[in-house]
Amino acid sequence: MHQTRLRITRILCMIMITALMVPLFSGCASKGNSDADKGQTAQPDTQQQEEKVEEKDPVTLKFPIWSTITEDLFTKLDLVNEYKKDHPNVTIELELLKDTEYENTLKIRNAANELPDIMPLKSAWLVNFKDNILPLDDLEAAKNNLFAADFKVNDQILGVPESQFNEFIWYHKSVFQEYGIEIPKTWEEFVNAAKKIKDGGKYIPIAMGGKDAWPDYPFNEFMPSLVAGDGDYWSAMATKDEPFAKGQPFYDAYVKIKELYDAKVMGPDPLGVGFDQSKLMFGSKQAAMIALGQWFGSDLKSMTDVDINDIGAFLLPVRDSADEPFNTVSMVDTFYTIPKTSKHPDEAKEFLNWFFSNAWYPKYMSEAGLQSTIKDVKIDLGTMFNGAFDVSNLKYVLNKGGNEDYKKIESTIKFDVKKMGQDMMAGKDFDKMMQDMNNSWKNARSKLK
Template structure:
């Protein structure tokens, strides 16, 4: 497994735009020079029931007070942990300002055990890894799962969690929420109008034309002020056409990676949507405005991630019935089958290596990864976790049901990219260029030429650290 490299403050700041709303990434200044590590608690005796040697010292937990709130911690995760460790006092804390509140604790050598390091003020994971602040969670992967001692934790979670959470060769960050990307719509709207979910791109364009001619609403929109909502389906489309190596090559800054045929086909497809089927005014709207327009039945479809339903719960009509469909088949010979999804773990949890009781911190994460905890979480905040099958058989929201079915259907046919978190300048360029592509300011060829030029500049700049996967 390749090592996840140090990510600079600049890159993480720019990466904030990649994950809207709850779970959005941003960074802080690198932690100050650290004193000698304080002595952590000596582990208690380990056993199958207590694989890390949890003792009786307190467990301090800090939760980011964002779109998911913190009730899931107090009502789900912590009671489950206490059911096995009643003598461990849990000190629960909530903040929107992770860095402001906790960075002094790290500098002082007394960090808390568990941190939901998320939000606009999250700490820089790369800097924390570089300073030896992240507990190696590899033993967590090899531990027996909370539910079944015969199944390891690693076999209960989405494999991408491990690669994306690896820093300096060690699994150190647990992405708990499984962000699934696709095209979102109202099941009520589609049923009432007799519209069917398209499985090919020709069917998608025909549906857009039908909706447009109906005069009832616009066919399509995206967050025009945040064009990453448009480059996400474009890149997913290219991977579907020619295979996930398209994205691996883009991540690795391979020569000509942006100018392959699959990227041109995808850019042409998105440009056509931009030219013919966008809701009026899309370019000037943010994600909340476009999503609210959909709740008001002003537009039929938009690309987004699986946080959408929870984010829009205050404006969504009761009978709206969110659902998501994957990128349709583009050609008659796509390398990846219908149902292929872009998935990425988020809402990142860490255990502090220099905390007083890191053993309890790892056990807390093990409890979080139980099917009960993950399923209860999904019911409460209408979002999938990275735990396989945790929402099966539960009374959950229409959107989560739809995503659950899509993930099951996709199986191993999932893709992701990391290039924009690694190279902030390229992320900036892609957002700007994609915005112009969607509004007709760039032709598909000019768009890809611009992106390749920027990728080459970064590749040839010796001052920029290069990453690979």
């Protein structure tokens, strides 16, 4: 009897334990199913996110450029595909326009409401397109730029400058050594160095592509600002009736330029030679010097017959005495703007932020041999520039394109300093040229009042 009761007790206990365990196992099973369900739902969420990225609408950003040098660099560094790595839905469509027709082409497209999405401009053109481009004050690339705020129009940043560079006289070191010429520190020393090379009869002292007009810009365009010590000298000229009179910086600068041209140190026919030919003349050592911007360094590197180790550069001296400030042009060039008519302004802004980021900008500037416009980004310029900045009293003159009054006068009288340089090389009467310019300028300025 006792054993029977004990057996019944054990059975009851087993039943109770089983009853207690069932909910526990059910709970575990339920939890396991829940976790499995969560895993199953997580996967579709991830897939949906990926699909959203893949399904992002394709965008094409139209991006014109005016320089074959820039085109070559973009191709070499593979700009289009580099950007696509992080922005697979965006295609950068590059278009090379002829440099001499670039601004007019954009004006025509603007009239047809067909401006691109990213529009590089020269600083002087910002005023011309000010009503057609977006303010970029809030753009990260603009905030980090050293010079963007210096070129505000109507107190707004309209463009982000790509590069900073100086103007140089490029020279063959071996030619200077052959003639015992030291790096010139004054204008007189520079002219005398060119004359000494001319007297030697072996080399053209200075290669000049005067046929194309624009290659005379280091002299005819920049020297008035250097003599004035004012990078915004064009705007200052707009406040004067006769800026071409004796004693004015423009006149004094052009007297120096006339001295150089009259010395016939640019070959027998500087007006019969275009830029490409003058570049080859310098590269092949037919010419001892050539006056061009820092950008020319990348051109030299691409020329197969150039001995880079024989190439040096020095800043053009315009001062009369070593005791005076050594004014040198500091240029900021290629302002990236976004037209108001762009169909993809947000994508264009995102591209500009990427362009000026560490993902692209430092390697691009290094390859181009240009200086950075971005804070805390330094570029190694290479051995060609060794000693180039070793001058006393060095002063950078930040070149600007002139204010609206200047642009109106320039347009009215078709003021073209590069054409004036051609006329000077051709031997046109200098004093008459200056007087005619004063008359035209004064008349145009009177209409501003």
